[in-house]
Amino acid sequence: MCPKAGKIDQSSKSTAIVRSERPIALVGGGRIGPDDLNMTLINVSKVVAADGGAIPLMDLGRTPDAVIGDFDSLDSSYRERIPKDRLFPIREQDSTDFDKALRNVETPLVLGVGFLGGRLDHQLAVLNALVRLQDRPCLLLGEREVVFHAPPGITLGLTPGDVVSLFPFQRVTGRSRGLEWPIDDLVLEPNGRVGTSNRALSEVELTVDGPGLLVMVPRAALNQVMQAFLSGKTGLWPAREE
Template sequence: MAEILLDSPDNVTLVGGSFAARRQLRRALALAPTLVAADGGIAHALACGHRPVAVIGDMDSLPSDETWRKSDIRVYRLGEQDTTDFEKCLYSIRAPLILGCGFLGGRVDHALASLSALLRYADRPVILLGEQDLTFHWRAELALELAAGTPVSFFPLRRVTGTGSQGLAWTLAGLTLEPGGRVGTSNAATGGTVRAAFDGPGVLATLPLAALEQAAAALSTPAR
């Protein structure tokens, strides 16, 4: 079992090596004040004027981790190469909620790996922030309070069938979603509580960045 290196009672903002906008990071830190960098993400954090409490990764993007050790930033070098730096952070951090900035921009393969990790570590409450929207692995018991007309998309990472939904313009009940087949993009909230259930895990939900507070509140609620 992987060791928990950072056990935080507060929500954690995790910054990655892809570009993270200053306003995006600032908004995440308002909800998740403990800042951690994934390897080279430390450069983005410092450039935005924020100092992480720790940096986690294989450190292939840092020429010398001694610089950070001397500055009292905790450095956790994990040399295994079976996972990405994002995954290393996910299995090393325990927190009520993790908000990830700098994982969806830049290289497409890196972004896809980050999205895949949301399913692999589905037990972790994680939201990834993009420049315009956010995404997270959907849990069956989630309930979000969204204004009417809010875009809500569901994208399957594996074949699933909807068993019910509430508060959406188009029902998901009875719909089979799968990569390369039907996907549930461009749905919309009708106003009030949004719920969706599938016959198994494997669905990512995407909302506008404006709905970050609602998504954070829902994901922070412990799974039943």
């Protein structure tokens, strides 16, 4: 049984730039596959661009509901076509545009595209923010996989043989059902044992004892993962204390 879902902190809601009771798409300026935007946009009510992520959206004919970032990657020819009340510059350079955008939206689930692939340092910074902003559920769509920060508990109806990779960003323990190599009684940590290249035997149930674990499943499982997060049964981690 997965832990009970948490509630959105009302204080954080009051400062959000974009809010929705349905999933929100977050689009970055990195590598975007031919079907990535279509797969994402059909599942959301609002679209937020992280800085240069506005460019592929507008090339597709979609003006973002908001653009958040330091605006160092958004060409003026695009910026001038976006209503000024949809532009939200955040000039500080201590965080990525993904971080700036994710922490300023309020939604049950974010679908992120354009953040995986390309430069490795950019990807690592995105994954760092994904784990650090642990109270904001977000799925990242990559060329081959869907990546997300493991909630307290999740059940996925995967296809037998599907690759399920687990990578810890900090020390974490947990339990599993339906994996070829269970994680029960294991300690996963970034400078020790990791859980990459595991495989699903049937329905996979994963329970973890604390935040910090990234999960990677096949891209074809996007709808399964979305449904799990939107079911209200995964639980939520509290906001991290700074």
